[in-house]
Amino acid sequence: MAMLHEIHHDLPKHQDDHNNYILGSIGPHNVVITCLPMGRIGTNSAATVAARMVSAFPAIKVGLMVGIGGGIPSSGVRLGDVVVGTPDGAYPGVVQWDLGKAESEGFKRTGALNNPPTCLLTALGRLYTKHEMHGSKMPQYLDHLKRNWPRLASRYTWSASLNDPLVPNGQRKKPEGVRVHYGLIASGNQVIKDDKLRDRLNDQFGGKLLCVEMEAAGLMNDFPCLVIRGICDYADSEKSKEWQEYAAAAAAAYARELLESLQPSDVVGERSIGDVLTQISEIVSKLESKMDREQSSESLHWLTPVSYSPQYSDFLRRVQPGTGQWLLQSPKYQAWLGSTGETLFCSGIPSSGKTMLATIVINDILARFRYDTSIGIAFIYGDFRRKAQQTPTDLFLSLLKQLGNGGFALKAIKDLHDRHRYRTTRPEHDEVLRLLHSVVKHHTKVFIVVDALDELQVSDGGLGLFLDDLFGLQKTGNVFLFATSRNNPPITKVFNNGLRLEIQATTQDVEKYIDCKMYQLRSGVQENTEMILRDKTKIIESTQGIFLLAELHFNALVGKTTLKSIRSYLDSLPNGLDPQIYRLVYDDAMRRILDQPNEQRRLAIKVLSWLTFAQRTMTWTEIRLFLAIEPNKANDIVAVCAGVVTIDAKSDVIRLVHYTARKYFDQTKLDWLPKAEGYISRTCLTYLSLDLFEDRFWEGSDSELKSWWWDRYLGVTKNGSKWIDGERTPTEIDLKPVGKVMEAYEYASKFWGYHAYTADEVDQDILLFLRKESKVRSSWRLLRNVPPYPSTEIFGEDNVGIRAAAYFGLDRVLRILLKDLGNGGGKPSISTPLTWATYNGQQGAALVLIENGADVNEKDSYGQTALLYGVQEGGIGAVLLLLNNGADVNAETPSGRTPLTFAVERNDLELTQALIDHGAKLNSRDKGGRFLLYWAHNEDMAELLFKNGVPPVMFD
Template identity: 35%
Template sequence: MDPLSATASIIAILHLSAKVLTYLNDVKDASKDRAQCAIEASNLHSLLVSLRFRLEEGGASQPWYTTVRALAVENGPLDQFKQALETLRTKMTDGGRLKQAGKALMWKFKKEEIASIMARMERLKTLVEIALQMDNFKLSQAVKDDTSFVRTHVPVIQSGVETIRQEQDSIRHHRLLEWISSTDYPAQQSDIIKRRQEGTGQWFLDAPEVARWLNEAKATLFCPGIPGAGKTMIAAIAIDHLLELAQSSSHGVAFVYCNYQAQEEQDTSSMLAAILKQLVQGRLSAMEPIEQLYQRHADRGTRPSLDEIYNALRDVLAHYPSVHIVIDALDECHDGMRRQCLDKLRDLQARRNVRLMATSRFIPEIQDAFRKALRLEVQASREDVKRFVAGQTYRLPRCIQRDAALQEMVQEKIVEAVDGMFLLARLHTDSLLDKRTAKDVKSTLAKLSKGTAALDGAYREALHRIQGQLDGDRELAKIVLSWITFAKRPLTTNEICCALAVEPDESEVDPEKVPDVEDLVSVCAGLVVVDQESAVIRLVHYTTQEYFERTRDAWNPGGHLHIATTCLTYLCFKAFRSGGCSTDKEFEERLQQHQFLDYAAKHWGQHARAVEAEVANLACTLLQSGLLSCAVQVSEISDYKYRKYRGYSIRYPKITALHCTAWFGLASIAERVLSTVEEIATDAVNAKDSWGRTPLLLAAEQGHGDTAKLLLDKGANVNAQGGHYGGNALQAASEGGHEQQVVKLLLDKGANVNAQGGDYGNALQAASKGGHKQVVKLLRDKGAYARLDADDHMTSFHLFYWHSI
């Protein structure tokens, strides 16, 4: 290596050290380690500048130059210092990515890591100081000693660098996976399998149908069962078995737990994205398709389309010889989404070795969809029910625990009564919790309900036990059951505890009013459970939800009013009077500090719609003040908290009160808002928000026919174009399949059935894209046509679908 090459190495290090010094000065929460590191790096930077000029001034024939060149050999002192600088830069900036995203630089080093970096700096500083003395013999000896040291320690140093790189990759992978899907089905799996009574469900794993499904290429297994038969537990047992097998094989496993309370969030895209996430977690080498989607969408704040997620999933499946996918509670998924999701999964199954399993109640449409599949009915066996009841003995009164004969009687009587329903076994077991004598236990066992009405009888008995509690416990149970029953999505324990602490006419939550979640569960007579891994509080079963919805007028007619009032009161808190947050950090802190804000902002209008007249005054307080921008920011942004591009939190639409009422379908409140606006009503109803959307487009998109009619009667332009998609109200209503509510209304009011524009193309293509046959037929009857030129974006599938009707 000639002196010029040594000089070039020093110049490269000087450029890098200048950047690192800038980062070190910008680090948030600076520590003593950071300060000392900055001082040493600065001192060494100055010494290297002097050495560079000394090299440039001298002649290559001098012996000193020959010795100095040894500093720049591979893995030599200069190389080691460069590695130290790279380590500092990488860990502080996540390889430069966090710096680009505008994130604050953080000091993330452990003491031992900094000690290693400082040691490398100190060794090079000593060598450079000797080099600047121009003492060739002393420099030769120092370089020789340092070379021996490096030869011994290079493997350790390289190992440390590799560890840091692996940590950075792990953080990046986590961020990408959370971006593609924030669902955590593995946490649900952990919660469910923990409740398995040892030995139960073995009959399922031993069944020949399961053996065929496990080993036969592209096999499908359908597992129907009556409500409460234990289908979800069987799915969890199957998943647990698959995950265990996958540890010693290269096969993939993914699963989805459908939830009746999460239908809005569990569309086809989100379900496929959750499957994609799990398969990539199992094989990080298959991360590339997600990285490509992230690069395409994250900086723009957009989400991948269904087709993009499908294509990414198809590519990831190619990394596995076979994949088992389990979908639990398919009947709890929305009809249209269920069909669409099954179509996509079957298309993947036709291309790859995908083995699909699904559980469901006996729904004719679902059974027909699986008529060619392997079939294994889920039914709680006598042995499993008996094991379950025996496993619950520790919870039962002492009169049962100390009497073996009474325990046997409890097991036998409950087994006889439940007729293959695990849920009923649980409810019947819970009915014994307050029986303190053997006589009371036997009397209760003699009256256990049986047959098709057994569940309703068990729920009535549970409510009777609730009614028998102290006044405070009884009222608390009623409110808790209302919240969980009427909630628009699953609630976390923090959310419900915060909601229960909200008091009318107060402007903040009193911490002393927040209840303990254990008390919430205790007063609800076994009807409420908490999933520990996901921290979700829920009803014990889907049938519990159905029962309370059927009987709500009898047990709690004021549920929606209480929830709507709570949401609106919370959104009017003084903490939100400043409006939307101006920075990502401020926004994230607001969400963390105010646990109920996410739910209240997103769903207040849905609850208010059921009791519009009663909450109109409170709603107008929110709508006609600076408070609205806070609620809008949260409702539009909080789902995207993993999109860590700079300024993501301020990318939400600036809307009017009328836009908000149109979105939620609050027709009477919208009319009240119109009566107070200063401008002409026609101007107000045709005003566009910052994303170019009119109130009519929002009402049509959500299928709110009464609100759409009000807006049209007040002069809304039925053919106005706008919004992200550049479409109109008819296209939005058609894509959503809102035939009766909105599409007919818009057509009757003069909507142009063949209006072109935006990503939808036209209304016919929008309806076809959404798979809404009746809307397609209605539009065709009104003269809609499909153009075949490229500008219309009509795919071959959509054309086939259109012509097949």
């Protein structure tokens, strides 16, 4: 706008046009200016905005895409320069780097983008000649901006404070020194902030790239334009906003000078874009629809990645037909449905079937109102193992996500996402609650089902806060709350004023369950079912209202081969409810497992070891890959594990049957599974050592593998690899490195060291693996989410085995490897392993490295010390160890950030105070002019900083 000769009055626009326009003129040309909505980037967003503009101004002849981009330093581009996209050989001015497909010889780009309009290329040639002869007018235009728009001057004009890390201080760019480069611009939908990826792309285009950006490829085919980019960063890990405003102004100044060189007669010969783009409305509609779906999915996933739908599907599959009808037909349930928004609270003893009944209620509500979009339905399954994902704020975010499926709710969620996008912040609890109240009011009714309230976190009062806010939400008058819990007095007291039901396994439900399971008994036993049916009473009496016991008792009967053994088991059941009943039942299950033949027993112990000690939820496919089991053996696994394991076919998750089983094995794992950690670590190391996984194995003929790795690195998909066939299940015989095979490889890469850390007698296995440099290098790439480059330069020095041992804190192994290194002669640096030990909070490994001469202040290729990494990710113990051994508390990154800024941004009060106590500077600022207070995101941190004398200034 500041570059226009004249600014014209606004014109009315269509109500569905969400663009904002600035009208004016430069020389003889009328100009329309618009920009992407705040927070929206990418080729689809740019295409949508351009299509709307052409629809509003169909007489537009040509366009300029003016903005900022990342420079390719090896091509001589520096910060503050301007890059203009012009054709180069077979390439148009802009190439879309992420459009293509993987083939055996590499990633092949598909499709082609148009060249800029001829009249603009003619004007470019004319302007280039003027620059060669007389120089550019860009400094003059920037000076004009400084004089006529003084409020913009400090941000959009050149300043001596602008620092280019590739230009020595004595050679800094002067205002008159803006350089213009002509050549290729790479455009895509992914932010590039990795210098290795940037250079890799440049290599793929023959070293001809000058700039990377994120919008131009969306325009070039449907919007005849020229792309002009001011260079604001180098597309590496040090991306910052320091140069953005100046770079944008420089690009705008060049655009003005270009339009002044554009002859009206040249433009007259161009067809209007409105004529070129037939069916504009269809293009706009398709682009907007596609972008809206993508943005909606992105915003909902940003709220929370947690979904309770897989649990619902799993539990619904296990519901026996006809059970739970007593609840649905009860007067209290019917009264609840007919109310104006009340609460129905169902409590019961552990394992009485509360979760199954909650699932039956969810299914009933979904069926009743499946055609009524005005009614919102949301549900939560409490799980003590998901404590980190079930804080009060997380729970309300999940409710918001489930209710935000369209209309007002979805728009409000997108707006919330936009407000937090740039600062990468998360919404505060009150902010989430306010939005949820607004969303609820836009529904005629909202049903919320919360199962297992007692398993939600309570240690910090979180459950009380959640319930208080949930009841507050209910006061809107249209919220129906159904909740279950074990008999917990503090919880049940809260629900005294609402409808209440006591849950227990009814005789009818247990009978239906047993009747449905009779076919599982051995054939010789089934011939005498009349006699067995008479014994159902014994099972029912022994359950005492606990449905899980009926299931476990029947699983015990399945393994019996004679009527005598069945009768003996039934006679051993207690008549009343024994306080230790679960322990007795699971003890019996383990005895049955151990009484099996050797092969079945070993298989069951292996499966239970994985499910008890795994670092995350495991899939059935991963388990069978690690155990070399055929894919059709799921039922056999459940059988050999005596029914304490369940496999959900839909989600592919394998887990223990109930939280009581998890609790049992947590308490007894060292008794039943004393060698589990050693077994799992050896299995992971064996898997990682397969010939399949040599260093750079992705460079082989399997293009799907390369696509999987690139997708994972770039975050192309959120729910796994999009190219995986859902019905394709690789076996250990067909070890094709795709999909689940790679997920198993990823688990082994990420967690083998954590299992080895607590295991006994695995040091030799670890050493054997860590001395296989190529295998370790491959797993390290995946562990650290490194892109699949063909070169190994990203690792710096060799000895990646030492690095892995340091990262996982394997002190004994680390000492041996360091001794081997010393025996090899020379004294290679071991400071990089120190960085990884500190980064992962491994204080013991860090001490070993320091004792062996690691330099605590050595910087890596990114210009960072071990302390800088430690304050970003590690624990305070490792940080204090570095400080006490001479680490520079005021070390700076290339962008000028200190350890203290990272501790403040991390909101770690203890770490922040420790750094201050060790002499951290309180008044430093980074190269973007940001003081310490800028990084504080809550009142507690700000108060701590003020208490220590930090000045109340955010920017210079």
